[in-house]
Amino acid sequence: MLQFVFIIPLIAGIAVFFLPVKTGRVVLLSTAVIHAFFTTMEWFKLTGPLQTRYFSNSPEGMLLLAILSFLFIFISLYTVFYMSEVEMSKEPTFNGCMLLFLSAMSMVTIADHIIMFWVAVEATTLMSAPLIFIRRSKESLEATWKYVLICSVGIALALLGCFFVIFSMEISDIHVRISFTSLYAIAPQLNPLWLKAGFIFIVIGYGTKVGLAPMHTWLPDAHSESPTPASALLSGALLNCAFLGVYRCHQLMFAAGLGEYSSNVLIAFGLASMLVSAVFILNQKDYKRMLAYSSIENMGIITIGIGIGGLAAFGAMLHIIHHSLIKSSLFLSAGNMLLGYGTKLIDKTGGVLRLFPKTGITFFAGFVGISGFPPFGLFISELLIILGAIKAGRYVTVSIFIFSLILIFAGAAKLVMQMIFKDNENDEILVPDKWPRALPPIILLLTSLVLTIWLPDSIYQTIQNVISSIGGPVNG
Amino acid sequence: MHISNIFLAMILLSVLLSLKSNRLAALVKLVAFQGIVVSAVPLVLNTAHGLSFSLIMFFLILVLVKGLLIPALMFIAVNKVVTSREIEPIIGYHASLFAGLIMIVLSVYITNSLHSINYPIYIANHPHLADFAANHKLLLVTGITTMGSGLILLMTRRKAITQVIGYLMMENGIYLIGTALAKVVHAQYVVEFAVLLDLLVAVLVMGIVLNNINHTFDDVDTALLGQLKD
Incomplete structure (x- = not known):
């Protein structure tokens, strides 16, 4: 059953709050595996009714x-080892919320009803x-307050947008279920004015959570102040x-024949x-x-890739996969460094490669990947987006895109080089590098590597199905 | 005059009062009152079509959550705070009251322009709803004003509690707009419950964070939260 992917973590999450710490860790790991099992079942469509x-x-x-x-398996593995080395007074709360968070995110991926x-x-x-x-530090409280308030307000605006979309249906005197799949079918009959208004509110609302500028202000705070496993999960x-x-x-707009409008907004x-x-x-001081x-x-x-469509949309989908893998790997490596150095300041973290060889290598490899260099997948996806944009004749977009990429690479490279190769003043290590914590980031990076070289046919086909509704297949 | 207009007037009054009030306890009482009236609006609008059992049950649950549970959670937070007044808002009380009045004018303008574009089609499609559509107009005005004033409260006040109250007002406004526009949603109780549950948990989480802020900083002034910058 499709709903199992969120019901099981929900029950497990609530249970973990009341279980002893050690049992809670076992439940966390086993739920991750069970979740993966049900996801595989759904992926290969082995279950009964799907709608x-x-x-x-x-x-x-x-x-x-x-x-x-996939991410959750390795992040929960990391969490278990991480927890045994840091002292967290409220560990059951943390593990329980991880599972509830997994449940909520799984529900997002399968929800079809607009309001659901x-x-x-x-x-x-x-x-x-x-x-x-x-952790209840001053900084983390500030980050949480910003996160909860800004995101709740943003998402409230998305609800308004949903009402507009529903009204665009009612005003045209159509009555179908207000789910995405049924709306696609009748999209051309929707009232375009209200649909456009709804789209703007939804992009602003959910865009706040995606971290699109200028609604991104909560993101750096929340991602940097949360404990490592949470950062990896938030970002990935x-x-x-x-x-x-x-x-x-955007799909709905495309089906309604307003694709160009929504593309421009997204770009x-x-x-x-x-x-x-x-x-x-x-000029970032904090890694x-x-x-x-x-x-x-x-x-x-x-x-941008989704906005441009076609080849670029294919690139964007690849980008989603590889960015999730590489960025969570980077956050896990950063967590290892934070444990070792006890500080997030770049100035005080020199010689990562010498002091923490395993983490140093994964961090550096992750940086190479995230900057869009081969052999990692972001190289291909960014190339596809650029090619797609040129093919679509969006030259201004392409120039700004490449300019920003270069600027970001230059800025980040300076900081990362300093961290990896510059010598530290004192070689004091709080917690030494250990294999169990170094392994999950390595596996995530290797997965990205494998998917770059060999993309399984079922993933390829899924991506094709995804983008077929926003401007067609990529061949040609 | 339709009875719903009295309810809408009461909502507008509570919005204006909350923009002027500086005592946190009074604000919580206002938002509780507003929550109850807002929950009653669908009930009142539907009197023409007769009241169903499910509608009344749903009204009772709404009142329980918006008028009782959420304000109770807020009162717990207010009681723990040392200074129970809003001090030095970013925009003064008279100015915010004035902004609220402007918001009413603005929402009348927005509603009128929307009506002139869309409602002729709507009423042509549903002639029996002409009366309902006229009521909608005021409902929409009230909804937009409540939402906008909630945003004003959220952005111009420093106490974290007032910001939560601003958020609740905004949510009330969106609920009213939803009542005016998306009738389908209100007929689907599962969905409505889910939204309500989200709101309740949101206030609960905000309350917990609030308590922690109060504990760590000895106040709930968000001006104290300024360490994370670029």
């Missing part, structure tokens, strides 16, 4: 669910808030889930995000904040 009143398995949802499930989708997205905000402020999985809302609405937001992150990454700004950049790239 219910509120849920369905759309190709884009399945793609994100697969990414989420909204409910699930809001639930992700609420379930992840405790993860961020679990949550942003994608929020993006699904923007994407589904504008995407370019703004890239430029903002290019400016703020230059987790640097990674957070890089997430804003990458979500901008994905938005």
